[in-house]
Amino acid sequence: MTARNRELFALVPVAALLTAGFAAVFAQESDRLGNLSLTYGAYFFAVCLATHVFLRFRLPDADPYLFPLMATLTAFGFVMIYRIDESLARDQANWFLLGLILFCVTIYFLRDYEVLERYRYTIAVVGLLLLLAPRLPGIGQQVNGAYLGVKIGPLAFQPAEFTKIAIVVFLASYLREHREVLIVGARRVLGVTLPPLKHFGPMLVVWGASMFMLVFIRDLGSSLMFFAAFLALLYVATGRFSFVVIGMAMFLVGAWFFAATVPHVHDRVEVWLHPYAEARGNGYQILQSIFAQADGGLFGKGFGQALINIPGTQPPARLLPAAETDTIYALIVNELGLFGAVGLILVYLSITARGFKIALLASDGFSKLLATGLTAVFAIQAFVIIGGVTRVIPLTGVTLPFISYGGSSIVANFVLLALLLLVSDRARREAAEFAGTVPMGAPG
Amino acid sequence: MNRQIVKLFAFVVVLFGILIGFTSYWSVFDAKALEEKNANKRPLLEQQQIRRGRILAADGTVIAKSLGKGKGAERRYIRRYPEGSLFGHPIGYSFELQGDSEFEKFHNEELVGDEGEFSSILDELTGGTQEGNDIVTNIDTEAQRTALADLEEAGFGAVVAIVPQTGEVKVMASNAPYDPNRVPYELGKLNTNDIETPLLNRATQGLYPPGSTFKVVTAAAGLESGTITPETTINAPGSLEVEGTPLQNDFNEDFGPIALDTALTNSVNTWFGQLGQQVGQDQLFETMEKFGFNATPAIDLPGDEVYDSGVYEEGHLLHRNDPVDLARLAIGQERLLASPLQMTEVAAAIADKGKLMRPQIWNRVIDPDGRVVDKLDPSVYSEPVSAQTAEELTTAMEGVVSEGTGTNAAISGVPVAGKTGTAETPGNRACGGGENENQAWFMGFAPADEPKIAIVASVECTEQFGNDIAAPIFRDVAETILNGEGE
Numbered sequence: 009m010t011a012r013n014r015e016l017f018a019l020v021p022v023a024a025l026l027t028a029g030f031a032a033v034f035a036q037e038s039d040r041l042g043n044l045s046l047t048y049g050a051y052f053f054a055v056c057l058a059t060h061v062f063l064r065f066r067l068p069d070a071d072p073y074l075f076p077l078m079a080t081l082t083a084f085g086f087v088m089i090y091r092i093d094e095s096l097a098r099d100q101a102n103w104f105l106l107g108l109i110l111f112c113v114t115i116y117f118l119r120d121y122e123v124l125e126r127y128r129y130t131i132a133v134v135g136l137l138l139l140l141a142p143r144l145p146g147i148g149q150q151v152n153g154a155y156l157g158v159k160i161g162p163l164a165f166q167p168a169e170f171t172k173i174a175i176v177v178f179l180a181s182y183l184r185e186h187r188e189v190l191i192v193g194a195r196r197v198l199g200v201t202l203p204p205l206k207h208f209g210p211m212l213v214v215w216g217a218s219m220f221m222l223v224f225i226r227d228l229g230s231s232l233m234f235f236a237a238f239l240a241l242l243y244v245a246t247g248r249f250s251f252v253v254i255g256m257a258m259f260l261v262g263a264w265f266f267a268a269t270v271p272h273v274h275d276r277v278e279v280w281l282h283p284y285a286e287a288r289g290n291g292y293q294i295l296q297s298i299f300a301q302a303d304g305g306l307f308g309k310g311f312g313q314a315l316i317n318i319p320g321t322q323p324p325a326r327l328l329p330a331a332e333t334d335t336i337y338a339l340i341v342n343e344l345g346l347f348g349a350v351g352l353i354l355v356y357l358s359i360t361a362r363g364f365k366i367a368l369l370a371s372d373g374f375s376k377l378l379a380t381g382l383t384a385v386f387a388i389q390a391f392v393i394i395g396g397v398t399r400v401i402p403l404t405g406v407t408l409p410f411i412s413y414g415g416s417s418i419v420a421n422f423v424l425l426a427l428l429l430l431v432s433d434r435a436r437r438e439a440a441e442f443a444g445t446v447p448m449g450a451p452g
Numbered sequence: 453m454n455r456q457i458v459k460l461f462a463f464v465v466v467l468f469g470i471l472i473g474f475t476s477y478w479s480v481f482d483a484k485a486l487e488e489k490n491a492n493k494r495p496l497l498e499q500q501q502i503r504r505g506r507i508l509a510a511d512g513t514v515i516a517k518s519l520g521k522g523k524g525a526e527r528r529y530i531r532r533y534p535e536g537s538l539f540g541h542p543i544g545y546s547f548e549l550q551g552d553s554e555f556e557k558f559h560n561e562e563l564v565g566d567e568g569e570f571s572s573i574l575d576e577l578t579g580g581t582q583e584g585n586d587i588v589t590n591i592d593t594e595a596q597r598t599a600l601a602d603l604e605e606a607g608f609g610a611v612v613a614i615v616p617q618t619g620e621v622k623v624m625a626s627n628a629p630y631d632p633n634r635v636p637y638e639l640g641k642l643n644t645n646d647i648e649t650p651l652l653n654r655a656t657q658g659l660y661p662p663g664s665t666f667k668v669v670t671a672a673a674g675l676e677s678g679t680i681t682p683e684t685t686i687n688a689p690g691s692l693e694v695e696g697t698p699l700q701n702d703f704n705e706d707f708g709p710i711a712l713d714t715a716l717t718n719s720v721n722t723w724f725g726q727l728g729q730q731v732g733q734d735q736l737f738e739t740m741e742k743f744g745f746n747a748t749p750a751i752d753l754p755g756d757e758v759y760d761s762g763v764y765e766e767g768h769l770l771h772r773n774d775p776v777d778l779a780r781l782a783i784g785q786e787r788l789l790a791s792p793l794q795m796t797e798v799a800a801a802i803a804d805k806g807k808l809m810r811p812q813i814w815n816r817v818i819d820p821d822g823r824v825v826d827k828l829d830p831s832v833y834s835e836p837v838s839a840q841t842a843e844e845l846t847t848a849m850e851g852v853v854s855e856g857t858g859t860n861a862a863i864s865g866v867p868v869a870g871k872t873g874t875a876e877t878p879g880n881r882a883c884g885g886g887e888n889e890n891q892a893w894f895m896g897f898a899p900a901d902e903p904k905i906a907i908v909a910s911v912e913c914t915e916q917f918g919n920d921i922a923a924p925i926f927r928d929v930a931e932t933i934l935n936g937e938g939e
Contacts, residue, residue, distance in 0.1 A: 244456040287491035299494050301478040302486035315497060319528040319548075327497070346479045350472055357468050364461045368454050376453055380460070387464045391471065398474035 011072040011436070012064045018076035019060060022083050023053050029087035032311035048090065048101065052083060059108050063429070066115050069440065070433035071366060077359050078410055078425055082418070084352070085411030088339065091312050092332045096413050103415040107422035114426035121430050125374055128181040135174025136217055138167035142225055168221070168230040169407075169420035172389075173427070175214065175234055176241070176381035183245035184373040190246050203251060214238050215255070219262045226272050229392050229404030233385060235259050240384040241377060244367075280402035293329045297338035297397050300328050308345030332413040334405050337397045353394070356409075360387040363428055369435040379431045382424050500528040500548045505563045505584035507543060507555065509593045510622070510815065515539045516546075516556070516632075518584075531556075537629040538596060541653040542621075542753060542813055545632035550639050554653065555813055557754050559587055562817050562826070583820040590620035590815045590828075595932045599909075602925040603627035609911035609922075610654035612796040613929055616903050618830040619800070619809030621751070623907070623929060624793075626654040656749070656758040659789035660910060663875030663918070664719045664857075665895040666784030668845060669798060671712055671724070673731045673739035675841040680727065682844045685709040688723035694779040699725050716848040717856030719872065721783050728782020736781065737772035742836035743808065744797045746771070750810040750833050751793065761794035763787050784873060796908040799895045801834075802849070803869075803903035806842040808833045850900045860923035861894055863931055869903075870896020870926065872918035883913030890914055894922035898930045905933045 009017075026049045056079050063070060082104060090097035118124070124131065141158045142148040148158060157166050183190075186207045193204030214234070221231040239255045242248075266273045275290055283291035283298075303314065316331050316339065317324035331339050341349045363383025370376045389409050396403035407417035478486065487495055507516040516539075518529035531546050533539065544554025552560060565584045592613075599611035604627055613623035630642055630650035642651050652658065674680040690704035701707070701721050707714065715723040728736060740746065746762040746769055748755050763770040764787050770776060780786035793811065801808035810833045817826040837845070849869035852858045858872040873893030883889040892914050897906040909925035 240460055244453050244460060247453070247456050284489075284491065291491075295489075295491055298478050299486055299489070299492045301475065302483040302492075303494050303498075304479050305483055306480055315494065315501075318493075319497060319500060319522060327494070341475060341479050346476055349475045349479070353468050353471055353475075357465065360464050360468075361461065364457050367457050373453075376457070380453075380457055384460065384464075387467075391464075391467050394471045395467075395474075398471060398478060400470055400474050 011069055012060070014072035015063065015075055016060060018073055019053075019056055019079060022056065022076055022079045023049075025080060026052060026083045026087070029084065029311060030090070033087060033091045048086070048097065051101070052086060052104075055105065055108060059111070062112055062115075066112075066119075067429055067433035069436040070429040071362050071436070074359065074362050074425060074429060074432070077355055077362070078421075080355055081352075081359075081410035085336070085408075085413075087311065088336060088343075088411065089332055089413050091343075092316060092339075092413075096332055099415070100413055100418070103418045106415070107419040110419055111422040111426045114423050115430060118427070118430060121378070121427065122374065124177050124378075125181040125184075128178045131174045132178035135171040135178070138171050138174075139217070139221060139225060141167050165416040165419075166414070167416075168225075168227055169416040170423075172230070172234060172237070172385050173382070173420060173424055175217075176237060176385055177378065179214065179238060179241045180374055180377035180381050183241055184377055187245040187373070190251075191248065194248065202254070203246075203248075215258060215262075218259070219266070223266055223270055223273075226270075227405075228273065228276060228402065229396070229406035232401075232404070233388050233392050233406060236388045237381055237385040240388075241381045244380050245377060276402045276404065280399065283399070293335065294397075294399060294403050296328050297335045297403075298399065300335070300338040301341040301398070304342040304345045304349075306345050306347065308341065308343045308348055311343055314339060314342040330405075333407060334393065334403070334412075335397055336408055336412050337394050340411075352411075353390075356387065356390045359383075363387075366428060366432040366435055369439050370431055371435065371438055375431045375435060379428060379435075382428050386421070386424060496548065497528075499564055500530075502564050503529050503583050504531065504546065505565070505586040505818075505820075507559075507563075508586060508588045509539070509591045509596075510589065511593050512588075513593045515543055515589070515591070531632075533632045535593075536633060537631040538593075538600060539591065540630045540632050540650075541626040541655065542624040543632070545635045547636050550635050553651075554753055554757060555589075557757075558752050559814060562587060565820075585820070585825065586818040588815045588818065589813050590615070590622055591624070591813065592622040592933055592936060594936060595623045595929050596625055598932045599623045599625035599925065599929045600627065600629060602909075602928050603911070604629075606911045606921050606925060607914050608648070608654065609909070610658055610792040611907065611909045611925060611929060612655045612792050613905050613907040613933060614796050614800045614809075614811050616800040616803035616897060616906050617809065618828075619811045619833075620815065620828070620830075621811050621813045622905065622933060624653075624655045624813070626652070626658070653753075653757070654910075654912075655792045656751070656753060657791070658910070658912070659759055659761065659764075659791055660891045660893075660912070661788060661875035661877065662784040662790040662795055663873030663891065663893055664784055665795055665798075665871045665873035665893045665908075665918075666788065666790070667716060667719065667724045667782070668802070668849065668871050668895070669740060669743060670728050670731070670736065670782040671716060671848065672743075672802070672837045672841060672845060673736045674727050675712075675844055676739060676837045677731055677735045679731050679735070680712065682712050682847070685711050686715070686723050686726050688715065688720045688726075690722070692722040692725055692779070694725060695777050699779055699783075712844070713848050713851050716871065717851040719852075719857050724782045725779035728778045731782075733776065733778055734772050736778065739836060742834045743801060744794055744833065745790070749791075749793055749797065752812050752814055758793070759791055761790035764789050784875060792908045792910045795893065795895045795910070796906055797833075799870075799897050799908060800906035801836050802842045802845050803897035803906045804842075805839040806837040807835050846900055849896065853896065857917075858894060858896070858919050858923050860919050861896055861926045861930075863898060863927055863934075866898050866930075866934065867900035868896055868898045868927075868930070869900040870894060870923070872923060874917045877913070880913065886913070886915075888915045890917065892916055892918040892920070892922045894918050894926040896926055896930075898934065904937060905930060 030049045089100050189207050190203050218231040218235040221227045239252050243252045267277045279290045283294045316328050318327045367376050367379035393406050393408045395401040407414050409421050504518045514534050516533050542554050544556040546552035546556040563584045611625045628648035628650045687709045688707040690706040691698045691700045707720050749758050777786045810831050815828050816824050819825045846869045853861050853868045853870050858870045861870050875891040877889050877891050878887045892911045895908045897903045907926050909922040911921050914921050
């Protein structure tokens with residue numbers, strides 16, 4: 009069976025999930041939700057099929073499972089958001105469409121993605137400048153004490169979602185070129201292997217950028233995500249675990265310093281350690297998130313059955329704050345139980361596995377590092393938000409990829425997926441040619 | 453680089469494993485503890501999503517029901533009390549934010565339909581929605597209405613009526629009343645109203661000096677212990693020196709040597725004071741405790757909302773080894789405090805040939821399909837006196853109504869047994885500190901020869917005597933109940 013046919017078959021469970029999910033929510037809340045709702049499922053699936061056809065022509069050999077896996081997450085998120093608020097689901101559907109368009113545009117214009125290497129400094133600078141935008145007067149927005157968003161007219165977006173791709177592209181390209189020098193030039197000082205300072209300079213810039221995010225735009229989650237992706241790439245590129253240890257130490261010292269001196273960071277850590285101390289204040293969100301999970305149990309309460317709002321409040325006051333964004337995972341545990349949550353995590357793990365598989369297959373350094381970096385940043389993002397909601401780490405405001413409500417997140421992650429599929433298409437074709445078999449083209 | 457990529461993947465697997473571990477902990481292993489946290493309002497909110505069962509009076513009058521509002525997951529039920537303040541006591545209230553009280557609180561599990569772990573798991577698997585059971589009470593709507601109306605005319609106080617043979621509570625009225633429908637809007641105001649204290653159920657939480665009604669308990673102790681027989685005479689002078697202060701009869705009347713009948717009919721203080729001393733503290737306390745004193749009444753109301761009757765010293769109950777003035781205790785003075793419910797239990801026990809039944813407000817539980825799933829099974833709390841002693845006490849108490857201090861309780865054509873009480877409560881701050889205020893009581897049952905109902909009426913802060921203000925209430929309520937029986 010060709011890769012694309014496998015992809016087509018893999019989309020069948022997505023359709024089933026969508027139908028079942030919408031039907032369940034609809035059956036539960038038909039009196040609240042308009043009966044147009046069932047057409048959402050059909051519309052969603054039609055768009056997925058169209059994208060599949062596009063992939064048949066442009067990337068016939070790309071990984072067949074990534075797109076269906078991401079479609080599963082999107083469909084799932086779509087049902088959850090629809091269940092929270094019909095109008096949010098409509099927005100999300102539009103963002104989903106825009107995301108797919110950018111997905112196709114990326115694939116169409118970046119067939120030779122090495123071109124990215126040529127512009128790596130430009131990409132890095134633009135990425136970092138984007139981060140600054142939320143602090144600019146007039147267009148910047150402050151949410152929960154963090155400067156995460158930019159609003160120009162009706163268009164609002166969170167630049168960090170795009171910066172994460174820019175940083176990965178830059179690091180992959182930079183490390184591809186400098187990895188040998190970083191390894192060879194390393195010196196042992198006091199028993200610790202240190203990288204050569206000259207080539208390490210740009211790395212310090214990345215560290216500086218994430219510290220900057222921590223303090224200046226107060227985006228703890230993205231900061232953690234960036235730095236972890238950086239360490240992952242550095243490790244894969246150099247094979248030096250000691251670099252990771254040094255990097256981690258630097259980050260921890262920086263984070264500890266800011267936790268002690270910057271009130272916003274300090275609060276987040278305090279709430280993480282002692283949520284009951286301010287059960288009605290700062291601790292409210294994390295506690296409600298955990299209570300929602302406790303309410304779910306093994307099997308959950310079922311789609312549309314969990315309590316999100318405090319009954320009787322008008323306008324509805326949220327019992328579970330930010331249910332459509334930060335704490336959507338808690339809502340999933342509440343409605344689908346531990347089993348549903350484990351299923352979700354396994355989907356993320358499968359995507360990660362496919363992503364690293366692409367990196368393993370890729371033949372050139374840039375492709376390998378790019379696929380590794382994109383996969384790592386994706387996996388870490390999922391970890392940062394699920395870990396935040398389950399109190400593994402302090403709760404920060406990053407989105408759950410493909411599930412949380414939010415335009416920037418959906419669009420940026422589809423671009424990320426497009427890049428992964430671009431790398432995959434070439435890697436698999438080359439692998440097939442190397443094995444001596446004729447690659448299967450798209451029919452027609 | 454491939455080796456590192458594989459290791460990196462292994463690291464991600466570990467990270468995601470941690471996520472699954474934490475999710476399991478919160479959603480399954482620690483779930484029970486989390487649900488009990490104070491900060492967790494979910495269980496309370498979810499309880500409001502269950503249609504709580506109705507509470508009905510014995511005649512089917514709806515005392516409490518739940519109305520649904522909102523739809524889907526937002527649907528919740530709000531409690532309504534169609535009769536307003538009529539059943540505010542002893543039914544109480546149940547609201548999302550204000551919590552619950554009295555009968556609503558005690559019978560919460562039946563009303564929300566919690567019938568054990570097994571059926572709730574079954575419900576979860578079959579997707580059934582939990583529904584509450586209805587509870588039919590023993591409360592007699594008309595008698596309750598009569599009692600409350602009479603009290604509102606007489607003053608703050610309480611009326612309790614119990615069926616002696618079963619313990620069924622037919623009336624429990626407390627003035628000042630409150631409308632439970634108002635609780636969501638003015639709980640704070642109700643709580644801080646120190647003059648009317650409308651949330652105080654005076655029938656169970658009002659502790660008052662019982663005065664002469666307690667002489668029945670003293671007489672019971674005397675007869676039961678063999679200290680006296682109905683024929684035994686004790687010399688009753690107009691005044692008696694006890695512990696340095698004179699104990700006097702009304703108008704210092706000297707009765708000479710008299711027996712129990714005459715002593716009770718005329719409520720002779722010096723006679724009962726001496727009897728108390730002869731009986732002794734051990735015996736008196738033993739009889740008191742058998743009647744229910746020094747313990748929380750075994751009624752179906754929350755234990756912390758029903759107060760113990762007994763001899764109090766600075767908020768603590770005294771026991772049989774503590775020093776008390778026996779002569780004054782015997783006539784219902786000496787720091788003795790009793791609730792109207794407690795005194796009704798005394799009357800009911802005598803009416804039921806010496807057996808005290810557990811007083812119960814509920815009668816049966818009816819599930820959503822209309823089946824009776826539980827029914828009151830009357831049970832004996834204690835046997836404070838023998839049938840013979842009960843009969844002798846009844847005879848004496850009949851004299852009180854027919855020719856003694858309680859003639860206003862008489863019902864034409866029906867023999868009534870009873871006892872008045874008028875405890876002086878001068879300088880009582882609750883009464884505004886007046887010097888002539890009394891706690892007026894009437895305790896009795898009817899018909900005396902074949903008791904159907906035992907009733908206590910108690911009125912606070914009145915300048916009138918038990919016979920003037922409490923006995924008429926007893927008569928009205930008894931007539932309403934007995935007429936209702938005949939229909």
